[in-house]
Amino acid sequence: MDIQAWRATPFFTDAQRAMAQAFEDWVCGALLPALAGRGIALDDPASHTAQAMEQDCRLIARLLGQGGWLDSLADSAVFSVRSLVLQREVLARYAPLADFVFAMQALGAASVLHGGSAAQQAQYLPQIVSGEVLCAFALSESAAGSDAAALTCQARPQPDGFVVQGEKCWISHGQHADVCILFARSAETPKPQHGISAFVVERHLSPWRVCEEFTMLAPHPLARIAWDGVGLPAAALLGAPQRGYALALQVLQALRSSVAAAALGMARAALQRAIGHAKQRSMYGGVLADQAVCAATLAQQAASLDGAGLLCARAAWLYDCQPQDAALAQAVAQAKWQATEHAQQIIDRAQQVFGAAAMCDGHPLARLYREVRALRIYEGASEVQQHIVARSVLQQGV
Structure with missing residues (x-):
């Protein structure tokens, strides 16, 4: 079953099939030439200095945004997992680094779309889907990976917001992101998962510290990051308290x-x-x-x-x-x-x-x-x- 036969299965609509073909044409005709023009050496991890990697990821995010390929992530009426599936299959087949960037923007946008208030959606979703900002999704910790409910990063409630104390590990875009979806413990509860809240954190307002940058098998930016008693405004809470x-x-x-x-x-x-x-x-x-x-x-x-x-x-x-x-x-x-x-x-x-x-x-x-x-x-x-x-x-x- 070739790619056209897979897309032709009854699980996808004609509109989604047409989108997938248009997206593949754009990847081959616009994205790949733009990456080649930058001299991006996807096969050579040693060529990716931290600065070059950040520039490459920002370029990819902007190109995806300019092409309108992230727009559906900002609208619950058209958000479609089938569309994401078709797009990521194409990106991973041609340019895995671009798939990585797409996935991180999708994680950030989906968090705000599903958990954010109308004001948060109006503020952050346009920035994410345009590629203006890079997103991180900070759930994992050194001792809380598959068992995410065991996380220990704290977001202590204050009269005017929260104070964040703790580390996150294996965070994609941790060293580069402008906006971070943070999951931290804001209350002690009998069931640990019930004490976790989600936050949308702007780096320029509540900066995190990059403790370590990891050299991975594939050249993707991952880091261990930390907040050392950093304040978060009350408006950073994403969704209801303890629903993170x-x-x-x-x-x-x-x-x-x-x-x-x-x-x-x-x-x-x-x-x-x-x-x-x-x-x-x-x-x-x-x-x-x-x-x-x-x-x-x-x-x-x-x-x-x-x-x-x-x-x-x-x-x-x-x-x-x-x-x-x-x-x-x-x-x-x-x-x-x-x-x-x-x-x-x-x-x-x-x-x-x-x-x-x-x-x-x-x-x-x-x-x-x-x-x-x-x-x-x-x-x-x-x-x-x-x-x-x-x-x-x-x-x-x-």
């Missing part, structure tokens, strides 16, 4: 299917390269694709890609069309788990088809191998998704 944990789950549920789509994009790019190589690589008087073991490998990976793609499309359709369906959580978890795990395997098998060449730093498959690894961890590790699926099938059967 529920907002975090809501936002992650909305975006999780798009992580699956990003994995599909990377896997499709790898499999396309492997097929092309197998059809032209001379071997034993024929080509590599003539060898039964190679053909079987390609067939297995194509089947895995199709299966994961259908899970992803179904989960996005359920979120958009049947959000109250009891099967939604299981469907989203299955899509994220299966797509990211299969994508890692597909890219690994594609490298095997290429042989030693794909192990060289700078080879597109070496880049994809680095890029895809994080998707099995962030926004809910594979093991967490397995737990969600297991709990669902044990309660509801199959």
